[in-house]
Amino acid sequence: MADSAQAQKLVYLVTGGCGFLGEHVVRMLLQQEPQLRELRIFDLHLGPWLEELKTGPVQVTAIQGDVTQAHEVAAAVAGAHVVIHTAGLVDVFGKTSPETIHEVNVQGTRNVIEACVQTGTRFLVYTSSMEVVGPNIKGQPFYRGNENTPYEAVHRHPYPCSKALAEQLVLEANGRKVLGGLPLVTCALRPTGIYGEGHQIMRDFYHQGLRLGGRLFRAIPASVEHGRVYVGNVAWMHVLVARELQHRAALMGGQVYFCYDNSPYKSYEDFNMEFLGPCGLRLVGTRPLLPYWLLLFLAALNVLLQWLLRPLLLYAPLLNPYTLAMANTTFTVSTDKARRHFGYEPLFSWEESRTRTIRWVQAVEGSAQ
Numbered sequence: 001m002a003d004s005a006q007a008q009k010l011v012y013l014v015t016g017g018c019g020f021l022g023e024h025v026v027r028m029l030l031q032q033e034p035q036l037r038e039l040r041i042f043d044l045h046l047g048p049w050l051e052e053l054k055t056g057p058v059q060v061t062a063i064q065g066d067v068t069q070a071h072e073v074a075a076a077v078a079g080a081h082v083v084i085h086t087a088g089l090v091d092v093f094g095k096t097s098p099e100t101i102h103e104v105n106v107q108g109t110r111n112v113i114e115a116c117v118q119t120g121t122r123f124l125v126y127t128s129s130m131e132v133v134g135p136n137i138k139g140q141p142f143y144r145g146n147e148n149t150p151y152e153a154v155h156r157h158p159y160p161c162s163k164a165l166a167e168q169l170v171l172e173a174n175g176r177k178v179l180g181g182l183p184l185v186t187c188a189l190r191p192t193g194i195y196g197e198g199h200q201i202m203r204d205f206y207h208q209g210l211r212l213g214g215r216l217f218r219a220i221p222a223s224v225e226h227g228r229v230y231v232g233n234v235a236w237m238h239v240l241v242a243r244e245l246q247h248r249a250a251l252m253g254g255q256v257y258f259c260y261d262n263s264p265y266k267s268y269e270d271f272n273m274e275f276l277g278p279c280g281l282r283l284v285g286t287r288p289l290l291p292y293w294l295l296l297f298l299a300a301l302n303v304l305l306q307w308l309l310r311p312l313l314l315y316a317p318l319l320n321p322y323t324l325a326m327a328n329t330t331f332t333v334s335t336d337k338a339r340r341h342f343g344y345e346p347l348f349s350w351e352e353s354r355t356r357t358i359r360w361v362q363a364v365e366g367s368a369q
């Protein structure tokens with residue numbers, strides 16, 4: 001819990017605080033932010049685990065609300081010094097409509113910005129995404145790129161489009177005068193593929209492997225690298241950037257930062273096997289077992305099945321044209337901008353991140369070997 005020696009005077013609000021990343025941000029704030037007086041957790045779906053947080057020195061306020069509802073956002077933001085906005089629809093599987101994705105990710109972010117302006121909150125950190133940059137619709141690789149690497153960020157899918165629009169709104173809001181006349185200070189963090197305790201997609205891969213007799217079948221060449229970052233380090237970066245934004249507004253305001261750590265560069269599937277292998281799964285094939293044209297056909301078939309079955313049930317498999325294209329395009333970052341601007345260093349080593357994730361998969365799935 002936060003050190004009571006320092007004046008606890010700040011009110012933080014975390015939107016999406018009950019999500020995969022949000023929960024880690026909430027717990028990291030309680031452990032690492034000494035100036036925290038009140039922590040507000042705003043989410044459409046509140047988790048039962050919040051109750052256990054209410055026994056410490058920091059006031060924890062759970063707020064059930066919808067970022068698409070401006071009045072609910074304004075009520076939650078009023079009186080907060082810092083807002084960390086992680087709430088969003090992370091849907092690349094066709095579970096929700098493009099309109100809903102836009103409503104939550106773009107309009108919801110607009111509502112957060114306006115709430116800060118109207119109520120006088122001065123510091124806003126937005127959880128953006130690598131997808132704001134790429135991979136783009138041309139499948140061009142982004143190899144060991146950084147925040148300044150030239151790259152044609154062109155998207156069609158509703159999710160990256162919504163993240164790009166929302167990030168732009170946040171960065172453009174930097175410097176706007178809030179209630180009281182002082183400037184709003186904003187920045188955006190761009191995580192690559194987040195992994196760690198609570199990662200639903202990792203759980204889905206594990207269940208898929210169990211259904212296939214402990215095997216997963218390689219679909220992506222091992223040479224296609226995908227950047228990944230441990231959720232604990234992403235949470236730590238959020239806490240640190242929110243703190244330092246208050247003291248380095250001129251340098252950090254309006255900036256974007258990739259989230260990174262020492263996780264190795266591997267293909268998406270090989271990286272997942274770092275955790276699923278110790279849990280008893282095996283990745284079959286040193287190269288994709290099916291030709292790419294057949295994978296494309298199966299991905300398209302999944303889209304057709306999703307459309308046909310929608311009146312009956314939600315069919316949303318991992319394989320669709322978008323996820324196949326993403327997985328098949330190298331996207332890795334190599335940067336130290338966060339270290340240079342606000343002294344970020346990963347809190348968890350690769351070994352710690354790997355061990356924690358393996359323990360989570362084993363514990364959650366009862367797969368201890």
Ligand SMILES: NC(=O)C1=CN([C@@H]2O[C@H](COP(=O)(O)OP(=O)(O)OC[C@H]3O[C@@H](n4cnc5c(N)ncnc54)[C@H](O)[C@@H]3O)[C@@H](O)[C@H]2O)C=CC1
Binds near residue numbers: 017065129163191
């Ligand atoms: N999972 C990943 O690999 C990456 C995620 N991100 C970003 O990180 C953020 C969090 O993502 P995850 O934790 O993975 O997703 P998640 O789905 O686990 O968490 C999102 C949270 O937002 C809440 N939420 C959704 N709609 C809401 C609404 N209308 N009003 C209030 N709350 C709402 C959900 O209830 C959930 O608790 C998102 O903004 C996402 O775009 C960025 C890069 C990678």
Ligand SMILES: CC(C)[C@@H](O)CC[C@@H](C)[C@H]1CC[C@H]2[C@@H]3[C@H](O)CC4=CC(=O)CC[C@]4(C)[C@H]3CC[C@]12C
Binds near residue numbers: 268319
């Ligand atoms: C079925 C196979 C082709 C399999 O390999 C598909 C993997 C696929 C589900 C993932 C590959 C790349 C992932 C995305 C990437 O990590 C970037 C992301 C950033 C975000 O902001 C949200 C999640 C995601 C879109 C992530 C989703 C899962 C993948 C597409």
